[in-house]
Amino acid sequence: MAAQTSEGRTASFLVTLLRRGTPALATATTGLTDEIADPTPVRALQRISRMAGPVDARYNDGLLLRAARYVVLVPLAYRIVAVPGAFGAFVVAHGAQGALPVGLVALCSMAMSAFGMFWMLRRAPFRSGQAARLLIVDLVITVVFQLVIGLSVPSAVFHDALGVAEKHLLGDIALLTLAVGIPAGIGLAVLSLPVRLLSDWLNSGSADFTQAWSIYPTMFGVLFTGIGGLILVGLGTRLALAYGIRNGRLAERAQQHRMLHDTVLQTLEAISLGGAGDSRERLVEVQRLARAQAMELRQTIETAAAQRAEEGSRPLGEKLAALAAEMARDGLRAQLVISELDDDTLSEVRQIAIRDAVREALRNTMKHAGTDKVVVRVEERDGGIAVITRDHGTGFSTETRPAGFGISESITARLAEVGGTSLVESTPGNGTRVTLWVPF
Structure with missing residues (x-):
């Protein structure tokens, strides 16, 4: 049993569970460490001892209690x-x-x-x-x-x-x-x-x-079964919570990395590319980009929930149309071709994943393709929605040029999180095709 703190709150989760029964699950979210959910193989007893470790015995999670x-x-x-x-x-x-x-x-x-x-x-x-x-x-x-x-x-x-x-x-x-x-x-x-x-x-x-x-042999069997069930449910719940928290942190970290890549990093790269004009004109352009990026970050931080609520009322077609207008302001003309779609067939989470992945594909076109034109086609395919971006720019060799963070995280990983897939096809001189797909 873990030593008590000065407040007398710390106790072994296993002891608390056996003494209080399933209501002790309400304390399971306290005292969780990264070691509990560490995927590195360890001895079974060592893993169990970690799951049975200290908790705050006075804490009550209402949802777990219910x-x-x-x-x-x-x-x-x-x-x-x-x-x-x-x-x-x-x-x-x-x-x-x-x-x-x-x-x-x-x-x-x-x-x-x-x-x-x-x-x-x-x-x-x-x-x-x-x-x-x-x-x-x-x-x-x-x-x-x-x-x-x-x-x-x-x-x-x-x-x-x-x-x-x-x-x-x-x-x-x-x-x-x-x-x-x-x-x-x-x-x-x-x-x-x-x-x-x-x-x-x-x-x-x-x-x-x-x-x-x-009757006592049967009673002992019932007690043993109840105790075993109690331990399995308790430790299993705590392990699942630890894994969920760990994976949630990883997903949040990946989302933050994607946001930085898709916003701040894109702006810094645009600044570093330089452009025509004297130094004064270039300074004005850099200030404009920095001001726009600061406004976008502030909106992301302060009004993320409001933005999601607003996006929730817009179908996929309107989301992509707004994205095309956004790209046009940056100098990329995106022709949007959308087949007749049922807006209720695709969840909001998947619509947003598609939109953000398309944004990354279009930004790659602006940076690397050497063209200001791209076609974005949306259609139903194989029990889902496919979005194909096609440009006729310089292209590249997928064998000699490995996928960078933008493709692997901002596109592939983002779609994988919602059950989708992505395919990048390109050859030097023949442009690039990016096919994004998510299920209904």
């Missing part, structure tokens, strides 16, 4: 299946003898479990206080079932009848282990022994300790 509650659906579903199955076996073995009280126990058990599943799946906000009260009611009913059978069924069928109530008991042990933690599950298992002895005494006037103890 998601964790669904784990208890498993023991509830078990009771809905196992209790009527045990009752059916009882009726087959003993007929109508004791069937009425045992049937009522089975019916009440199924109703309680069904209500529990409904309560967990309903759309109302999750209330931990209400959940605690329901668990207490379920615990009381578990005890009552055994006492009712002890009082109401003939001694000849008592042990088989009690097997129906014990199915409910086993499900309750698993439920408490997952929902509250191992101490609660063990506590119910211990409590069940005197309850069973009392039920036996109410039925026959004597208590058979050996018979009462016979």
